[in-house]
Amino acid sequence: MMNLYSGTTDPFSHRCRIVLFEKGMDFQVIDVDLDHKPEDIAVINPYNRVPVLVDRDLVLHEANIINEYIDERFPHPQLMPPDPIMRARARQFLHTFEQELFAGIDLLEKNQKGADKVRTQVREQLTQLAPMFANQKFMLGDDFSMLDVAVAPLLWRLEHYGIDLPKAAAPLMKYSERVFSRQGFIDSLTPSEKVMRR
Numbered sequence: 001m002m003n004l005y006s007g008t009t010d011p012f013s014h015r016c017r018i019v020l021f022e023k024g025m026d027f028q029v030i031d032v033d034l035d036h037k038p039e040d041i042a043v044i045n046p047y048n049r050v051p052v053l054v055d056r057d058l059v060l061h062e063a064n065i066i067n068e069y070i071d072e073r074f075p076h077p078q079l080m081p082p083d084p085i086m087r088a089r090a091r092q093f094l095h096t097f098e099q100e101l102f103a104g105i106d107l108l109e110k111n112q113k114g115a116d117k118v119r120t121q122v123r124e125q126l127t128q129l130a131p132m133f134a135n136q137k138f139m140l141g142d143d144f145s146m147l148d149v150a151v152a153p154l155l156w157r158l159e160h161y162g163i164d165l166p167k168a169a170a171p172l173m174k175y176s177e178r179v180f181s182r183q184g185f186i187d188s189l190t191p192s193e194k195v196m197r198r
Contacts (some may be wrong), residue, residue, distance in 0.1 A: 002027040007034045008190045011153035012063040013051040022184035025075045058165045079146040108161040118166040130172035160196040
């Protein structure tokens with residue numbers, strides 16, 4: 001059985017939980033208190049961070065790597081595009097998300113100096129994405145994909161992070177509700193995450 005060491009409020013761990021629940025696999029989530037991490041996290045991940053996936057002798061860390069491994073090992077439903085060109089584009093988008101949407105997550109989580117600048121940047125980036133959802137259900141069209149998995153934890157936490165989106169982002173908010181209504185997403189939420197949105 002796969003074991004996922006997962007932070008109860010960590011957005012990167014949340015991504016991995018979404019994928020596991022979307023796949024409907026047999027796995028165990030081991031909740032990790034981010035303020036009091038057990039010593040074995042530092043032993044299995046040299047960066048002492050979650051998420052960490054342990055599958056027999058394989059130990060993986062970093063959410064995107066974990067999720068691609070799960071998607072390739074358990075291909076139904078497939079979350080990365082089967083076409084190599086579309087898959088490369090999806091990976092490029094994922095990299096862009098890391099740089100432009102998630103680079104300042106630690107500042108937002110701890111509401112540290114510089115958080116306001118990050119809030120403004122995330123608001124602008126998400127508002128730019130909004131028009132694409134006027135004509136399509138998900139990031140890559142009609143099919144839920146790894147891109148939706150990647151951005152969903154951030155969208156769920158907007159209120160928690162103090163990010164208000166303008167009216168121009170209305171299509172993005174409708175898209176968010178589509179993602180949040182998926183059973184895999186609902187099942188992925190920890191009790192601590194459920195209370196992040198009223």
